[in-house]
Amino acid sequence: MSVALKNLVRFLGASAAFVLMAAALNFVVDPLQLLRPARLFPAMYSPDSRMQNAGLIRSQDFDTVLMGTSLALHFRQSDIDKALGVRSLKLVMSGSTSKEQSFVLAAALERHPKRVIWQMDDWIFRDAPDVDSESYFPADLYRRNAKGIAGYLFSGAMARESAWILARSLPPLRPVVTRLTNGVMFKFPISEVDDINALRSDYDVAGFYNAKNSEASFQRISDPVRSNYLAEGYVYHAMVANFERDAIGLIESHPDVKFDIYFPPYSILQFVAMRDASPATLKIVYDFTAYASQRLARCSNVRLHDLREVKEITHDLGNYGDVIHHSPAIDLKVLSLLARGQYVVDRTAPLASLQRLKEQVEAYRVEKP
């Protein structure tokens, strides 16, 4: 064998060895806890829900799952457990589509929870492409197929996180690594499941959730220049098709699971913006709500809570950071309303709550600045 050929063989061998070492590190540390719950190293979590959820589903004990969008992002599992007397797992994904939610819920339901709490609104059904076409959705991690596991083990980004977690577990290095754990250098910065995407204790809640911000947001979205966005993706028949596939399909295939679905308490300004700037969109929202409410009323394992008519929340603009996102205090209120079942939609009159919402929207007048 010539010297050049020997060098070539050594080079390829060394490259393969480095790759295998990284995979072995990922296998042992298992940052996502996809293969086993954390035992060898202290668990750390990522705020990237689409990736983290795949590991949470495998590593956590739960009997109840919470699903939703950014409107449910800041819930704390401990609050859910206390309010509803359950052992919950939060799988909320910011900006998620109905397809993503349904896919993740289906993976979670394989662990046989008894109950699903689903923050559902019309928005998630607008555009819901297949999860495999979503750039940032690691569908194969949920499927746990060879491609998903190989992609996980042979990931350099994951190996970097594994190395950090390993370093953090060594007492002399812990203070330094902990200081670097800010989400920039280290993508798994959360050490308690309860803290995943929950607002930190030092977050300026009043500074973000106040009437000034929600009114400014209302002005922005009703501005004629931007009001086109209100209508973006609102196509009634497509939304109904997505609803049937992603919501009804999942619910009907799990008759033994109890689904508590709630329409979240948007501020009244969201509907008023549609009323004033995009009435056709508001009509689609009403029509879709009517369809969904009636359809869900026919599912015996579903309890629908319509919180959009809770005037004490939706008309107090100080509860909101924009026209839809409410404060953590309202999260707690939502939980107590769900526990009390105060706004459960009557199966025999599924459109009554929608009618009350329509009346509220019609009656609301925006004060001119």
Added chain:
Amino acid sequence: MLFNSYPFIFLFLPVVLLGYFALGRRGNLAPVIWLALASLAFYSFSNWQFVALLVGSVAFNYGIGYLLIARKLRPPLRFVVLTAGVAGDLVVLGIFKYAGFLAANFNALFSTGITLHILLPVGISFYTFTQIAFLVDAYRGNVARYALPHYALFVTYFPHLIAGPILHHKDMIPQFERAETKRPDAHLILCGLIIFAIGLFKKTCLADGIQPLVSLAFGPNAPTFDQAWIGALAYTFQLYFDFSGYSDMAIGISLMFGIFLPLNFNSPYKARNIIDFWRRWHMTLSQFLRDYLYIPLGGNRHGRILRYVNLMITMLLGGLWHGAAWTFVAWGALHGAYLCINHAWNNYGPDVAPRFVRLADIAALILTFLSVVVAWVFFRADSIDTALYVLSKMADPTHIAFGKGEMAYALFVAIYAMVAWFASNTQEIMGYDHANRTVAEKLRGLRLRPLFLYATAAVLAFGILGIQQHSEFIYFRF
């Protein structure tokens, strides 16, 4: 298919290499045909609908070339044939690349409602320019007659096909004709692998690593002064490592086949003026624009004023070559203006006193770099308004965030700057000499130092581990 993908690295490349050298034992022509077919297969994996267009383009230009080279046509007829050939190429390029842009502008001017949705065939700019150069040289009498398989391979050769470098027939076809390139050379394969590894690392670990920071300036939120600078600089380095990485990978892959590709990238951010920058950035495009546009326009032969006009025209068209949008025109215009200023300074500017030479060099490097960054803002922005908006934020120091995140991001950007300015580039590390067809001569026949071998093996490993599912090259869009 991407170079930075598992199917390419672990399946396509090994199979094509094995086939090429296996066929090389049987003769000189079969490996050429194999490589041309493999190149078409490579193209068809992601652009199957445009394979016929590519094949048609090769056939058309080979036919025109045949008329210019082999047939003894009278000069006026030769000119007509050349004009028909170049016009044919430009019409196809124009339809696919610029028809939508023209329709949009027509609509804006005359309030018409013309709608055109034409997909852009990947690599069309590269293979069109490659062949225009061939036709012009054939017309000038600078081309020997080439066999169709060699010509087809020259155009479709997969290491360069979809993102450059722009190849020259005189450089490439003689290499395809040589019998030695059909025999495996462990030294060239190793060097090719190392160069490929460095390029892959640049792409997957460096360019993709800094990409998220770009949205600080170009994302949906209004940036502060520091965020706008971090975002603009992040794009500056993302583009640098993305393009540099691709160029390295192309050279590395080609070297495994025993073929030396031209350099396309030579540490451009180390340039001390814009003229120097364009000798280092997208070098083969610069050469093409010089030889087939700037010089035919008259170059600097008709006085200084016309020289500046020619420079502006060349750079405006160079900008438009990158994409059918006014932002690219603005980018080209800016670089045209920079070049005019640079030439004017060389002609009329004062000489620097010897004791200030070093200081002047540093100032020139910084000024050149900042000028390039400003131009990249236009290159990256989706509209002129967005570009001006980002630039206005970069010029407004009254709004500064500089929180923990921004500090960390600034550190990232600084590290990238250090690498771009102070690290040796790939050809320096590897002793790649395109003109003499040599690479790492000092290492040939010697045992590589273990540290170098294992370090580069680690670079390959990191590059492979860094592969992400969705990470195209920026230059694919052009």
